[in-house]
Amino acid sequence: xxxxxxxxxxxxxxxxxxxxxxxxEVVRLGIDFGGLTAVDDFTITVGPTEICGLIGPNGAGKTTxxxxxxxxxxxxxxxxxxNGVPTQGKSVHEVNxxxxxxxxxxxxxxxxxxxxxxxxxxLHNSMNYNIFESFCKxxxxxxxxxxSHEKAxxxxxxxxxxxxxxxxxxxxxxxxxxxxxILRALATDPSIILLDxxxxxxxxxxxxxxxxxxxxxxxxxxxxxMLIEHDMNLVMGICEGIAVxxxxxxxxxxxxxxxxxxxxxxxxxxxxxxxxxx
Amino acid sequence: xxxxxxIIKQIINGLQLGSIFALVAVGYSMVYGIIRLLxxxxxxxxxxxxxxxxxxxxNFANMPxxxxxxxxxxxxxxxxxxxxxxxxxxxxxPRISLxxxxxxxxxxxxxxxxxxxxxxxxxxxxxxxxxTIRIGQVTVSTASLVTIAVLAVSMVLLTLLVQKTKLGRxxxxxxxxxxxxxxxxxxxxxxxxxxxxxxxxxxxxxSVLYCCAYPQVSPTMGSMLGxxxxxxxxxxxxxxxxxxxIGGFMIGLTEVFVSAIGLSTWKDAVVFLILIIILLxxxxxxxxxxxxxxx
Numbered sequence: 001x002x003x004x005x006x007x008x009x010x011x012x013x014x015x016x017x018x019x020x021x022x023x024x025e026v027v028r029l030g031i032d033f034g035g036l037t038a039v040d041d042f043t044i045t046v047g048p049t050e051i052c053g054l055i056g057p058n059g060a061g062k063t064t065x066x067x068x069x070x071x072x073x074x075x076x077x078x079x080x081x082x083n084g085v086p087t088q089g090k091s092v093h094e095v096n097x098x099x100x101x102x103x104x105x106x107x108x109x110x111x112x113x114x115x116x117x118x119x120x121x122x123l124h125n126s127m128n129y130n131i132f133e134s135f136c137k138x139x140x141x142x143x144x145x146x147x148s149h150e151k152a153x154x155x156x157x158x159x160x161x162x163x164x165x166x167x168x169x170x171x172x173x174x175x176x177x178x179x180x181x182i183l184r185a186l187a188t189d190p191s192i193i194l195l196d197x198x199x200x201x202x203x204x205x206x207x208x209x210x211x212x213x214x215x216x217x218x219x220x221x222x223x224x225x226m227l228i229e230h231d232m233n234l235v236m237g238i239c240e241g242i243a244v245x246x247x248x249x250x251x252x253x254x255x256x257x258x259x260x261x262x263x264x265x266x267x268x269x270x271x272x273x274x275x276x277x278x
Numbered sequence: 279x280x281x282x283x284x285i286i287k288q289i290i291n292g293l294q295l296g297s298i299f300a301l302v303a304v305g306y307s308m309v310y311g312i313i314r315l316l317x318x319x320x321x322x323x324x325x326x327x328x329x330x331x332x333x334x335x336x337n338f339a340n341m342p343x344x345x346x347x348x349x350x351x352x353x354x355x356x357x358x359x360x361x362x363x364x365x366x367x368x369x370x371x372p373r374i375s376l377x378x379x380x381x382x383x384x385x386x387x388x389x390x391x392x393x394x395x396x397x398x399x400x401x402x403x404x405x406x407x408x409x410t411i412r413i414g415q416v417t418v419s420t421a422s423l424v425t426i427a428v429l430a431v432s433m434v435l436l437t438l439l440v441q442k443t444k445l446g447r448x449x450x451x452x453x454x455x456x457x458x459x460x461x462x463x464x465x466x467x468x469x470x471x472x473x474x475x476x477x478x479x480x481x482x483x484x485s486v487l488y489c490c491a492y493p494q495v496s497p498t499m500g501s502m503l504g505x506x507x508x509x510x511x512x513x514x515x516x517x518x519x520x521x522x523x524i525g526g527f528m529i530g531l532t533e534v535f536v537s538a539i540g541l542s543t544w545k546d547a548v549v550f551l552i553l554i555i556i557l558l559x560x561x562x563x564x565x566x567x568x569x570x571x572x573x
Contacts, residue, residue, distance in 0.1 A: 070461055072457070072461070091460075091465075092457075092460040092461055093461075093463050093465050093466070096460075096461060096462060096463035097463055101461070101462070101463075102461060104458075108455060108458045110454045110455060110458070110459075111454070112450070112454055113447070113450055113454070117447055117450070120444070120447055121447055121448070121451045121459065121462050121464065122462050122463070124447070124448060124462070124463055124464055127444045129444075141443075145442070145443075185462070187462075188462055188463045
């Protein structure tokens with residue numbers, strides 16, 4: 001198991017990522033909705049090749065954190081540094097270009113579009129030609145579209161989905177849709193990918209395959225992965241660092257072993273021991 | 279003239295009128311598809327385009343190409359400007375505000391045109407030196423053939439644009455789920471502006487073709503044309519580009535044949551009767567999909 005070491009900004013990252021700029025550095029992030037504080041004092045550091053987990057009971061604010069990291073919500077307090085650059089004031093698509101991509105708890109593919117088109121949307125920003133070139137069938141248009149097609153096929157081959165390229169995304173089985181969503185996010189060339197409950201609705205065999213795939217993606221693309229998940233086998237099996245969120249605050253951070261034996265975490269998940277006996 | 283050639287002639291007339299409706303309807307449909315707005319200012323963009331065509335045809339009659347290019351560029355610029363100035367600030371407002379703004383812009387354009395250019399209709403010089411072409415026994419106007427050909431080319435290009443280019447893909451993605459498209463790195467403001475530009479450019483083409491068919495311009499000329507194109511878009515299924523084309527042809531042919539059997543005073547009534555029937559029987563239109571609203 002990898003060892004976590006402290007970094008300057010009170011976070012912990014895997015030892016091998018030490019000395020490199022953390023892909024994500026979040027300091028005292030918070031957001032209020034009206035009078036309600038949904039997330040507060042959220043501080044975390046993610047190394048460039050780390051797989052980290054964000055866990056916590058339902059309603060703890062995990063998905064809100066993802067929305068904050070992608071700038072869908074503007075934080076009330078705190079700073080987010082993506083590859084060392086603050087994301088404040090950037091629009092959602094600019095933050096994506098800076099290197100963050102995500103999947104969704106309830107799959108949000110472009111259902112009416114083909115599988116390949118879904119991946120090509122992710123590749124949009126890497127395609128370099130303008131509208132006049134496409135009308136005149138200029139060489140650059142043809143070249144760029146061809147390159148993107150090849151790239152899309154290469155991405156689809158990760159999950160052996162090349163033969164589905166022409167199918168309508170909405171017609172795919174649920175598990176395949178989830179995989180396509182991961183590929184679409186990868187197509188945007190992120191340095192960190194956020195997975196929102198990737199194992200939801202999967203059986204133990206599928207979850208096992210998903211764990212291997214997540215590690216394969218991290219190793220192939222050399223990117224960081226942050227995942228929200230309720231399946232403890234998956235979280236404890238692949239995450240190097242875990243943060244536990246409850247009522248919008250981080251109650252524990254550490255390696256899987258540390259989290260498993262943390263009394264506060266046990267209390268958040270299982271309730272107070274004294275009350276149990278009563 | 280035999281009955282056969284008469285029917286052929288009427289079909290060609292219907293297709294000509296239908297092509298103009300189709301070009302305008304596609305603009306309605308594209309804008310509706312991307313921001314769910316019935317852009318009532320669209321018909322007045324055509325009016326402005328027609329005035330630009332009139333201005334250049336009156337002053338540079340021997341070079342119709344200038345009028346064509348100026349109309350298309352003028353309409354494109356106007357459409358994008360309207361989107362930036364009037365619709366973009368209301369992106370997160372309720373949809374009804376957007377709709378009312380569109381009606382406001384429509385009145386603004388109509389009344390400005392009346393103020394500046396007067397309420398009286400102006401005559402547009404003819405675009406073609408040869409007025410008619412004879413094919414076998416049938417004599418057809420040059421304008422009809424050009425109109426139908428231009429529509430065909432525009433639709434092929436538009437389909438390629440939407441299906442085969444990155445901007446087209448972005449348009450489809452934004453129209454399906456703008457927030458997700460944004461999270462995947464699509465610039466939605468740029469995509470929406472581009473959609474307005476394409477829709478307005480088609481309106482510019484439509485305005486020139488309209489001037490070929492009915493060579494006069496007036497400040498309120500857009501409203502009836504716009505309404506009928508809107509009916510065509512609803513008939514074909516609003517939001518669907520091929521639907522708008524089919525709807526346009528159907529409305530054009532209906533109007534021409536209603537007139538041909540001697541009921542020309544009823545032609546507008548018949549078009550709106552079609553709208554009522556469609557809304558009662560199949561509100562999603564011929565090619566439209568029934569979608570449940572997200573609440």
